[in-house]
Ligand SMILES: [Zn+2]
């Protein structure tokens with residue numbers, strides 16, 4: 537049984553963790569390891585995105601999909617990359633589709 541004090545001790549052999557964004561103490565938290573080697577703990581993908589998702593330099597939305605990287609800068613889509621970057625950005629397309637140009 538878990539009451540308010542029971543949480544945070546141990547559950548099935550692993551220590552329960554607290555989401556570092558919203559501080560929810562939840563048994564289904566998960567860890568995300570970044571390229572820098574840092575490990576972050578979250579209770580939801582929403583919190584993970586809030587903390588870790590890059591932000592589009594043009595429109596400031598959180599980039600939750602693949603996004604576009606041009607010269608080390610992140611954009612949510614090809615349109616935003618083209619609007620900020622010069623010749624390199626001009627080459628960016630959203631996808632390699634079969635749609636005729
Ligand atoms: Zn959270």
Ligand SMILES: [Zn+2]
Pocket residue numbers: 592593594595596597611612613616
């Ligand atoms: Zn954007």
